[in-house]
Amino acid sequence: MTSDETLQAIHTVLSEQMMHPHLDGFGPEARLNEDLYLDSVLxxxxxxxxxxxxxxxVPEAAIARQDVQTVADLVALYQPKAVATVVPSFPLTGGTTDEGVHGEAYYDIKVHCFVSCVCDGLxxxxxxxxxxxxxxxxxxxALSDRFQLxxxxxxxxxxxxxAWFQRLYGVAVREWYDPDISKSENLAVMLDLVRRRTYTGSVMVMLDMFHLPERENKFNQNPFPHYLMLQETADPDTWFVHDPDYRWEGEIARDKVIHAVMQPTVGGGYVFDNAETRAPAAKDLKAYFDACFVKSSNxxxxxxxxxxxxxxxxxxGVTLADLTAAVRELPIITIRKYAYEHGFAFFWRALKLPAREFEGWCEEIEALVQALKTLHxxxxxxxxxxxxxxxxxxxxxxxEADRIETKLKGxxxxxxxxxxxxxVAADISLLNKSMLKRVAR
Structure with missing residues (x-):
């Protein structure tokens, strides 16, 4: 099939099989997400x-990676091409690896909006x-009563x-959103917090990203609950929006942000002061890992x-026809597996283990993500x-996904x-010495 025929086939699929409503700008240069509102599932x-x-x-690797930005990129996947060496792209991590796992530079993984917001302060x-x-x-x-993920x-x-953020880093993350009062009352609280925000303070709010179309995102979900942070600008009609999870910050009209916050599909918000942060104790990091780690299952x-x-x-009463909807949110949960890279990197660097072996485990993490994407x-x-x-x-x-993840956890x-x-033993020893000195005084 020629490029033109493939282009026409894609248009036919979108218009007839999928009945996609956003085809006015369809053409080779149209951007899949921003212009045609096509998310990873579509x-x-x-x-x-x-x-x-x-x-x-197309090859499974192409399906899993979805390394396409425009309609032309999509068409090109179906055209004959020379075989190229595939290099792991770590598409959702960003950053630089110039210094490797033992340097100061490392991949900055963004896979959980709440965690990304609080870690931004760290x-x-x-x-x-x-x-x-x-x-x-x-x-x-969660798994719904209709077996939806x-x-x-x-x-x-x-x-x-x-709770763990406060124990580890000494920062109290206070919930300001109250589900027992009205949306309007919660909005008033948020407006006051944004107005009184200090230089080191952070005001986090959950909004529905679907109602911020000017914000590009990979998962064009509807609704799309998402946490980000707000602050005022010199213009009272404009807010500065900081979204660590999507590595984006910029100014958006205040009314548009409020509209996304006020959607009935969302509700939540926190406030914290980054000036309170401190380094965690080794014994607390051990306790946190133990509390998180599910070794015996995936x-x-x-x-x-x-x-x-x-x-x-x-x-x-569910049928196979319902399965597509049931796993629609699998990609959003799948990318959390990239967090393994931070776990490996932290311990690898502390133990000064061989960098090349670390890269091999990063490839295993990538293989897990790709297996889950192909599973979808x-x-x-x-x-x-x-x-x-x-x-x-x-x-x-x-x-296959089970096998890879079990290997990673091992x-x-x-x-x-x-x-x-x-x-941990050294950390406890130092603590005991400190306590003995206090007693001696």
Whole structure:
């Protein structure tokens, strides 16, 4: 199929199979996310429909990475090309690796909006924020009574992270949002906090990112609950918005931000002072890792396995046709697995382990993420075709993800134990000496 024919096939898939409403700007140079409002899930649906309707397929790596920005990039995936060496891209981490794991520069992973916001203050104070990501790779998610995977739900709170952040870094993260009062009353509280914000203070709010179309994001969810931070500017009609999770900051009209905050789909907010930060004690880091680490299972793989099984068996009235919607939020939870890199990097650097071996484990982390992304595609294919024989590849992919993550956790547990041997005993010894000196006085 020629480039022009592929372009037309993509348009047909969007307009007829997917009935996508945002095609006015369709063309080779149209940006998939910003111009056509296509998120990662919709791009997967394009891949799937091109395969099912036109027999067009691309390598699994291309499906998983989705390294496409424009319609022309999408068309190019289906054109013959020379074989190139694939280099791990770590697409959601950013940063630089000029100095490697033992230098000051490292990948800055953005995979959890609340954690990114509070850790932003640590970085501003020159503290290593990477240990706080111990709690992210298996961070809580929900499973609805219709067997839908949810990254945000009413019973998912930030209490675990709040309590540990204060214990580790000495910063009290106070919740200002009160669910028992009206949205208007909460807005008044927020406006006062933004007005009184100090130089080292942070005002965090949950808003619905879907209602900030000028903000680019990879997951064009509707709704899209998301935490970011606000402050005033010299212009009373404009606010400065700082979004550490998406590595973006800039000015947005105050009324637009308030509109996104006031949506009934969202509600939440915190305030904290970065000036209070201190370095964590080794014994507290050990306790935090122990509280976070789920060595014996992989909750995300287990949940997806249950979801697929429920849809195959028709539990609660769900059918295979419902499976696509059930796993729609899998990509948002999948990227949390990049947090493993911060865990490995923290211990690797402290123990002065070989940098080349660290890079190998980063490739394993990337392999886990790609396996979960391809799993998402396999689930969608099973759902759209209804062919039960396609369940086998889904369970095989789940087994692959399980195997990789179990391997990662095994190594992480090993280097954690080494770190504890070198640091926790010494930390406790120093504490005991300090206490003895106080008693002697």
């Amino acid at each position: 791009i997967l649906q394009i891949f799937l429909n091109l395969e099912l309707e036109y027999g067009l397929s 970085k501003r104070q020159g503290l290593d924020h990477r240990p706080f990501y111990f709690g992210v790779w298996d961070a809580k998610f 949810l990254y945000h739900a009413p019973d998912i709170t930030q209490e675990f992270f709040r 909750p995300l793989a287990d949940a997806v396995r249950e979801i697929v099984t429920a849809h195959l068996e028709g539990r609660g 595609y396999d689930c969608m294919k099973l759902s759209q075709t209804g062919e039960r024989a396609l369940a086998a590849p889904v369970f095989e992919r789940l087994a 190594k992480l547990a090993e280097i954690f134990d080494l770190w504890c041997d070198q640091n």
